[in-house]
Amino acid sequence: MAGNTRPTPFSVAVICDTQNYVDHNNQREAGFPLNAREMLWDMMSHIARNARSNGGDIAFVTGLGDNWQHPSVAGPDASHATIGAIANPVIERILPASPEALREVEMPAVRRAWEIVAQAMPFSVVPGNHDHDHLWTDPNHPPLISDAQGDVIDLIDQIGGLHVGELNNWTQVFGSDTPMFRDKPWYVSSFRDGANSAQLFEGGGYRFLHLGLEMCPDDAVIAWAQSVIDSHPGLPTILSIHEFINEAAERKSIAALDLTRMDPERNSPQDLWAKLIATNDQILITLNGHFHGVNQRIDNNDHGHKVYQFLVNYQSRKQALKVSAPEAKVLDGLGDGWIRLLTFDLAGATPRLRLRAYSAHYKAFASDLPFYTQWYGYEHPEMSPADFLALDEAEILLDDFRARFTPIADPAGHDAALLVAE
Template structure:
C-alpha cells in the first residue's frame, strides 16, 4: 500500500517516500466490510488468508529487519481489536493494514516487537478466532515477533488462567509462538507467556499475562523475572489502570491493585506496564518498593470510529536521548486515498492530544542500575595517555596549593594562583569527573568578574609550552562542567595564552585580545579565538550552547590548515573554512581557568575542570581522551 502524504500526518511528511506493501481492502471506503472468514476453521482460515492477502509483504520486505544495537528502537502496541472480529459484523482489513505497515516500517523505525493487549475478538467464538488468525499470519510470514494475551472478551471473563482449553488457546496458545525468535515459554496452562527481544544492544523481557492470572500464574511470572535478573521488563496485561474522561491521570482498578501487589511493586525490573480494556487513554507514574518509577499506561480505542480503526501505539525508545516518544496512528486510514476518506476517517489518522502523543523522559542507565548496574570505567594510568607528540598532560588530581605536574614529562607544570581578595577556597579538589575521564578527579573553580576574582593555574615563565608555535597543527582537549549557579559568567576563559595580538604585531580586529583563548560566550557557547601565524586577524570557531551542571568533553583540532571544534567527539558547525596555521606567541605563560584582555586577568573560570591534554598534531576523535 502506498502511504499518501497529504499533509494531514506530520509523521508521514517526516518519512517522505515511505511506502507500504498492500493490504486487504486497499482503497476501500469505511463501511465496506470484509467478513470473508466467518465460519471457517483456524486451519482453513490460515489457508484462505494466504489467498485473501495476496498483496501481503513480499519475502524481500520480510527480510528487512532493524538494527539490534542501535540506541533507538520501536515497540508497537495493538490494543483491543474486538469489534473488528464480532461474528458477522467485523472487518479484518484495518488490523491487516496495521500489521503490514509495521512490517514495511520495520527497518526504518527499527520495530523490534509488537504487543497485542487482549480482547482480540468480541465473543470468544471459534468463528471469530478463525477470522483473526489469518491476520496474525501476516506477522508470522514476515517473522515479525509479537505477543498476544487473553482479554475478558477472548475467554469466559469469570474465570482465571486455570480455565482449561478454549478457542483462544487453540489459536493463540504456545503452539503458535514456538517458532518465534523471541518466545521464551508459557505457563503450563498456556495463558501466560514471555518473550525476550534484543534492542539497543541489550535484551528486554516482555510478559504477556492473562486476563486473570491465578496465584500460580503470578508465581510463574516472578520466577521468569528472577531467572532473567538483569533484563528490564515490560508488563502487558489486559486490565491494570484506567482513566476517567477529562482526567488522563490513570488509577488502579481493583484487579490492578492485585497485579501491582503480586507482581509489579516488588519487582524493580518492571519499569513500564501497558494495558487496554478501559477507555479513554491515560497514564500515571507510581513508585515501587525500591523507590523507583514505574510508568503505567492504558491505551484503548474501541470506542472510537470503526472500532478504533486498528490504531496502534508506537513507543519509540531512544536511549541516546533518554526518552520514549509515543505516537498513535491508524495505518488503515493513512493508506486510503485522501479524496476518498470519509469525514470521520479524516479525524482518525493520528491522535495528537497529550494522552496519545507524548514523550516520557527516562534515564535508562539510572533506572536500570538497581538490577543491572553499568560498570564504571576504571581510572587509566597517565602513561597510557601520553601518546607521541604530547606536549602537556595535566590531571587535576592533586591537593590544591600544590603544583599540577605535567604528566608528559616535558616540564610544563602548573602553579595555582589566587586573585587578590579571593577566598581561600576559590580552588577546591573534587572526586567528580566525566564518566570517560582517565583520572577520577577534578578541580572546582569558583570564578567570577566585576571585579575579577577566584583562582587559576599557570605555566612557569620558562615552560617549553610557552614557546610552541604549533606549525604542524595541534589538539587541545579538556573535560569540563560549567557552573550552574545562576551567575553571569559571560566570556569566561577555560584556557588562554598570555600575550595579545598587538604584542605579536597583529593589527586586525581588536589587538588587545589574547593570542589564543578557549572559553565560553554569554550564551555558554564554546569559542576558540586565536591569532594564527599566517593571518593578521583573529580566527574564531564557535560552538553551541552547553548545558550548565553537566560534564562534556571539549576539543579543538588543527591539522595545520583548519581548526575544528568538537564536543563529546562530535564535530560542530561553525568552523572557519579559511586556512590558518599555527599559534602566535610572545613566549608568555598559558593560563588554565582564566582569560585575559590586554594581559590583565578579566575573569576566571566558574565550573569544574578534569583532565587537559595538548598534542602537537591533529588527533582523530577515536584518539581523544574520552575514546
C-alpha cells in the same frame, strides 16, 4: 560498549482490543457496508512493513487482549458448574454465544492478522475477557434491568456480575504449542498453555524481557512470572495484561467484570501491583487495554524507581464509519486503525520514550490530523485539546533507566538466538 556505533531508536507496537474489527456482525457477509477485519489486517501489514527485519524500527509487538468478540458457550465451565447461571437480557442481546461465527469468522480473522507479523519480529498476545470460551451471569450478582434497551455503554453498570470460563479457543490460536510460538528462540517461557508467556527482544543496545499475563491472575501465575524474572535478572521488563489501569488511571476493575469478586483466588490490579510489579525493580512499563480510551500514570516502585503504566484502547473510535457508512450500526466502535507506538531512544545522556498514535486507516499520526481532538475528545471531556493530544503524543524522560539497567556488550551486533533473521 564495543565499537563507536550509536544504538538507534526502536519501537514497540501495541495492538489493543481488536474484537470490533473481527466481530462477525461487522463484515459484508452479515450485511455490514465493509469488512472491518480488513482494517485490522491493514494495521498488521503496516507493522510488518516497518519491522526492524524489513528495515524499519519496530522490534516487538504486543496485543492486549479481547482478540475476538463472542463466547462460544453461554453457561458455566466444568469448574464453576455448581455456581449456576441466571438470565441476563443485556448479555443475551449484545454478546450471545456464537460458536459457529466465532470459529468460522472471528478466530480465523484474528489468526490471519497475527500471521502477518509472526515472521517479521517477536510478539506477544494476551487473553482478555472476551477471549474466554464461556460467559455467564452469577446468581448472586443479578442484572439490575429487565430488558436490554438503550446504548450498551450506558448499561455497563447494570449488567450484574459476570463469569468467564476456559480458554480453549484462545489456546487454539495463541497457545504455546501453536506454529506462531513453537520453537521460536525468543519465546522463552509459558504457563497454562501460553495464556501467560514470556519473550525476549533487543533494542537500543539493551536486551528486554516481556511478560504477558492473563487477566486478574492468581498466585500461581504470579509465581510463574517471578520465576521468569529471576531467570532473566536485570533486564528492562515490559508487562502486558488486559486489565490494569482504567480511564481515570486507577488500578480498579469494572464492577461487572471484577473477576476477583467471582473467583477470590484471583488478584486485582492493585494486588498485582503490590505482589509483582512494585517488588521487582526491573519492571519498567505496564500496558493494558479493556477500558475505553487512553491514560497513564507513573508511580515509584518499592525500590524508589519509576514504573510507567499505560492504558491503550482505541476500540470505541468510529469516525471512519461515520464518514463512509453513517447508517451502519455497531455495538461499540471499530477502532479506526489506531496503533500505539512506544519509541525508545536510549543512546543519549538521558534515555527517552516517545509515545505516538498512528492510524493505518488515515495513514497519519494523531498530531498530523487537525480534527483529532474533535473526533475523539469525548474519551476525556474533562481535558483540554492539548492535554488530550498529549496522551498520544508525548516524550517521557526515563531518568532512572541508566541506574537500573546495563546494556549488552555489543549493541551494534545481532544475537541470532533472539532476533528474527534479517
